[in-house]
Every structure is written in structure tokens, then in C-alpha cells.
Amino acid sequence: MDFDNKDFANNHCKHIRELDPLIRFVGIANGMGTLVGTSYREQLNPLMDDDETKLYAMQAVFRAEIREDFQKNLGALNYSVGKYDKLIRATIPLKSVSESKYYILISFDVEANSIFIIENKVLKYIKLLAQE
Helix, strand or coil: CCCCCHHHHHHHHHHHHCCCCCEEEEEEEECCCCEEEEEECCCCCCCCCHHHHHHHHHHHHHHHHHHHHHHHHHCCCCCEEEECCCCEEEEEEEECCCCCEEEEEEEECCCCCHHHHHHHHHHHHHHHHHHC
């Protein structure tokens, strides 16, 4: 998985977003929290502007990195989910070909069964992608 390639990252954001109609947004951020790819659902009215989305990506990656401090005792982070009044957010850590850290950031409509979508659609997609 070469997420350093922006076209590659954008393409896979789009594919992940299309896995379920309740997925609003998919972004891929590098280990510094910089978005390298994004995809929004068509005709979506985003709740945040571009600058707020960039800040969210940095904070999500920072939180995921902090969770890794407990990996020795708890095991590796598979994903984390937060439910808000207006949406659900998830962060999923990835490894790329270069062993660099990347994170998939997903926003769901609030009525989505995000755990089901992550475990039965998104993680399966990532596993297939890693086998290519």
C-alpha cells in the first residue's frame, strides 16, 4: 500500500467511501496527521470546512499515536470510534509498503452501525488491499 502516492490514496478513499451509503467522508492521513487523500459522499454538506478537517486529522492521528503507548499491555489498536450528536468518527491505523504509519479517518451518519461497517466492510477491504 503506497499511500505516499496521492492518486493511490484518493482512489482508495473513494473505494472505502463507496462500501456503504452511510459513510460521509474518508480520509487517509500520514503519521504527522497530514491528509494525503480524501473522498466525500456526493452532495454532502460537510459539517467542517477544509481547515477544520485538517485540524481534525492531526488531532485524530495524535490521539491514535498516544493510544500506542499502551500497546504493550493492551495489544495493537485495531480502530477507535467516537459518537457525536451529528456523526460518528472512526480512526483505523494502517501500515504502508514503506512501513510508514497511515490512518484511515472515516465519518458516518449518526444512524450508521459503524462497528458493523468497519469490521465487515472496511477491515475486509484493507485486508484485500494489503494482499495485492
